[in-house]
Amino acid sequence: MEHERDAIIAALAPVVDGIVATLGAFCEVVVHDFRRPDNSVVAIAGSVTGRSVGGSMSEIGMGVLARGDEAGDELNYVTRTQDGKLVKSSTMVLRDSTGAVFGALCVNLDITAIGQAHALIGELAGLAVPATVPTTTFGDDVDAVLDAIVDAYQLERNKPWAELRREERLGLFRSLDRRGVFAVRRAVPQVAARLGISRASAYNYLSQSRTDTSQEDNA
Template sequence: MREALTAERDAILAALKPVVDGIAATFGQVCEVVLHDYRKPEQSVVAVAGSVTGRTVGGAMSEIGMRVLSHGDEAADELNYVTRTRNGTLVKSSTMVLRDSAGAVFGALCVNVDVGAVSQVHGLLGALAGLGAAPAELPTTTFGNDIDSVVDALVDAHQSKQRGSWAELDRAERLELFGGLDTRGVFAVRGAVEQVAARLGISRASAYNYLSQARAARSAAAGISAGGHA
């Protein structure tokens, strides 16, 4: 059974590789299509066409992939969301999860479109029409071909929201940091706890302890919220 599912997943990925090229060719140079095999998080990119985020075959999943992976088989498609890359490129994306016949999520087909030029034209037309509304602040998404760089970027982003170094954070802020990283799917990646511990300068045991406490606090808060709506 396991061998059959493995063969099925491989066949689905093989069948989608021409689709990757076809979609990218249809939309032109502003479009990038990436095919992921989540069985290999550190080298999840198995096909790519176009260049918007700089992905290459053999590259790692992004933080979006981490979030999908953390949801397991409950993961759902994420369609038409807008984000920014770390170099400021405005990107509209869709992430469509891939499932085998047993319903297990094992990969994703992602479409990224550079909408920066469209946004500039929209802003110019808005200015000419007298529409002065400021654009909404968009989240920055970390795309990288190295899983370590993605994890490090997420740790840095969460630390930048805090008031100082790890040593300066109180317990609540430390739990918030670990909870935030967990929510974004960082710890779904093998070895991420050890990497985060090294990045923060703490022991592996301490990192696991803070992660456990953060998850317990989130579960308790969810229980209270569910009870409040009963």
């Protein structure tokens, strides 16, 4: 089975170059291998997100990883990078002959200029400004991606860790777990450091959040 997956990954390597050559400099195509979630980028062409081979997946990729074999393709969604680029993307899961998900092929298009033109035309025509686009962290350093996810959850609650109730703390770990954060090695110590708590506390919160989820599923 591993040979089959390796063959699929190898076959896609020249495909990413061909797609970018066809669509141009505003396109990036990435192949992710979920068997190595810390450094999932195994082939890449284009430079929309600034990543290279050996780079990490974004929080969107972690969400696909978390859903496992239940994951489906996510097509034509729009996000904004931390440096302000507006990116239209599609993520297509890779499956082996048993149907198991083991990776993804992602296409990212930098539509910043199109978005700016659309906004200008909208203002001139008196049209409503489009809704805020969510920000996504892309990078070669998986630790930076993890930090951004944790920070986003704390900002949503508008409270530091010390002011969160126990159920809110468990909810934070449950949410991070569902988004695939803890599939990444070193994720628990990284999250603990970001929250300013001990590793033991982080492992305890993660364990308890999973126990609560299991009990809810069996109820």
